Amino acid sequence: MDDYAVRLTRLSYTYPDGSKALDGLDLDVRKGERIAVVGPSGAGKSTLLLHLNGILAGSGTVRVLGRPVEEPNLEVIRKEVGLVFQDPNDQLFCPTVYEDIAFGPLNLSVPPEEIPRRVERALHDVGLEYTIRSRSSHHLSQGERKRVALATVLVMQPAILALDEPTSNLDPRNRRHLIELMASLSATLVIATHDLELVLSLCQRTVLLDRGKIWADGETRQLLGNDRLMKEHGLEVPLSLRVFDRMARPS
Amino acid sequence: MRHSFIDRYANLDSPLHMLEPRTKLIGFTGMIVAILMTPPTHGFAFFVYLFLIAIFMGISQIPLPYLVGRALLLLPFVLLAAVATPRTNGQGLYAFGIVLVRSILCLLILILLTNTTRFTEMLKGLQGLGCPRILTLNLGFLYRYLFVLTDETLRMRQARDCRRVRRAGMVDELKLLGSMLGTLLARSFERAESMYQAMLSRGFAGKFYVTSPRKFSWLDLGFLSAMAVFLAISLWR
Numbered sequence: 001m002d003d004y005a006v007r008l009t010r011l012s013y014t015y016p017d018g019s020k021a022l023d024g025l026d027l028d029v030r031k032g033e034r035i036a037v038v039g040p041s042g043a044g045k046s047t048l049l050l051h052l053n054g055i056l057a058g059s060g061t062v063r064v065l066g067r068p069v070e071e072p073n074l075e076v077i078r079k080e081v082g083l084v085f086q087d088p089n090d091q092l093f094c095p096t097v098y099e100d101i102a103f104g105p106l107n108l109s110v111p112p113e114e115i116p117r118r119v120e121r122a123l124h125d126v127g128l129e130y131t132i133r134s135r136s137s138h139h140l141s142q143g144e145r146k147r148v149a150l151a152t153v154l155v156m157q158p159a160i161l162a163l164d165e166p167t168s169n170l171d172p173r174n175r176r177h178l179i180e181l182m183a184s185l186s187a188t189l190v191i192a193t194h195d196l197e198l199v200l201s202l203c204q205r206t207v208l209l210d211r212g213k214i215w216a217d218g219e220t221r222q223l224l225g226n227d228r229l230m231k232e233h234g235l236e237v238p239l240s241l242r243v244f245d246r247m248a249r250p251s
Numbered sequence: 252m253r254h255s256f257i258d259r260y261a262n263l264d265s266p267l268h269m270l271e272p273r274t275k276l277i278g279f280t281g282m283i284v285a286i287l288m289t290p291p292t293h294g295f296a297f298f299v300y301l302f303l304i305a306i307f308m309g310i311s312q313i314p315l316p317y318l319v320g321r322a323l324l325l326l327p328f329v330l331l332a333a334v335a336t337p338r339t340n341g342q343g344l345y346a347f348g349i350v351l352v353r354s355i356l357c358l359l360i361l362i363l364l365t366n367t368t369r370f371t372e373m374l375k376g377l378q379g380l381g382c383p384r385i386l387t388l389n390l391g392f393l394y395r396y397l398f399v400l401t402d403e404t405l406r407m408r409q410a411r412d413c414r415r416v417r418r419a420g421m422v423d424e425l426k427l428l429g430s431m432l433g434t435l436l437a438r439s440f441e442r443a444e445s446m447y448q449a450m451l452s453r454g455f456a457g458k459f460y461v462t463s464p465r466k467f468s469w470l471d472l473g474f475l476s477a478m479a480v481f482l483a484i485s486l487w488r
Contacts, residue, residue: 078453078454079454083452087445090442090445090448094391095391099371103450107455
């Protein structure tokens with residue numbers, strides 16, 4: 001058994017309309033690692049995440065916890081890889097919060113009498129009251145919705161969490177809560193995001209994806225601090241790093 | 252954005268709200284059937300039905316103006332149906348009146364039903380009564396995404412109004428409306444696809460499971476027996 005959570009080898013994917021989304025990716029993620037995938041819009045970040053649990057299947061190989069992501073393994077892999085979509089309205093499709101959180105465990109054949117406990121636990125983990133369970137998702141605020149979306153995945157106790165823009169559309173307080181929450185998780189994290197400050201505070205390692213290719217893969221501060229590289233790929237050095245850099249420079 | 256929800260008062264806790272959804276579905280459907288089966292000659296029976304509905308309205312604790320407002324909102328459709336009924340036996344106005352009265356009574360019952368039962372419980376009730384899962388499931392999606400769709404429509408309308416100084420001609424207005432509907436449809440397709448991906452991601456394999464419904468109680472038994480007795484009497488005469 002190797003200690004890789006995810007191994008991608010020469011992964012390519014072309015959308016039905018002919019546009020190439022991923023172009024020969026190689027990427028290894030170790031167990032327990034927190035890795036950020038950054039890049040401009042349309043770089044292929046979301047497409048990459050959809051490969052981790054076999055929703056999309058391109059050419060090349062994807063291995064999760066040593067298993068190839070293929071038909072007979074999909075059930076196990078979808079339990080181990082929790083995917084949180086960018087728009088909680090996609091993620092929350094049931095009439096009530098409770099049913100949404102129970103959806104995953106019920107599919108995993110968790111005994112019905114254990115479901116309420118699991119739901120309560122998941123809501124507690126994302127910092128929400130248990131009373132929210134009977135509400136409809138459309139009655140929730142955006143911040144609450146994002147948290148419930150995370151709860152629907154945490155409840156399945158995945159070993160790997162793949163998050164697509166977890167902090168988008170959140171106000172500073174909710175964003176802070178969510179970052180703290182993610183920092184407290186022991187799962188392997190793969191985060192696709194534009195929020196570079198989030199990356200700085202959470203991920204030791206960052207991968208730069210653009211036009212379906214990986215252009216850089218390394219230590220977060222070093223990578224995000226590389227002005228030329230960042231500009232070349234439609235990004236910019238985070239303000240905090242620039243300030244830090246200026247202060248560190250001898251005057 | 253805020254909407255007026257179809258089940259706006261469904262979260263109160265009057266005795267009517269506490270009934271098991273199946274009880275209400277059976278009871279109220281029974282009443283509707285009785286109203287439809289009461290011959291036009293039994294004019295008095297309709298007053299009895301109205302009286303019963305008024306009692307339910309009182310018990311339900313839902314503000315009367317809201318209930319009446321809802322009924323008025325749907326009245327044009329009822330009128331249309333009433334006008335369209337064939338009048339064969341020369342009693343044109345009377346037949347029209349009967350259809351109108353029946354429709355309004357049924358409408359009031361349905362408004363009561365939807366506002367004393369949470370939508371999700373109603374779905375469970377329907378399922379408990381043998382309604383196919385695929386149907387209740389789609390109703391569930393409908394309920395969930397109706398609001399998302401309304402939001403998108405409202406936002407699109409605001410965006411349109413922001414860029415439009417004055418109204419265009421009728422034809423252009425219709426064209427605009429058409430393209431807005433098209434956009435909405437395209438977005439719905441995309442939404443459906445992402446939603447399905449989200450379902451697959453959480454282990455969906457084509458089978459749906461339910462969590463346990465509300466319990467059947469003495470209150471339900473009482474309601475059903477009283478309803479049965481009442482309907483039997485009103486239809487007997």
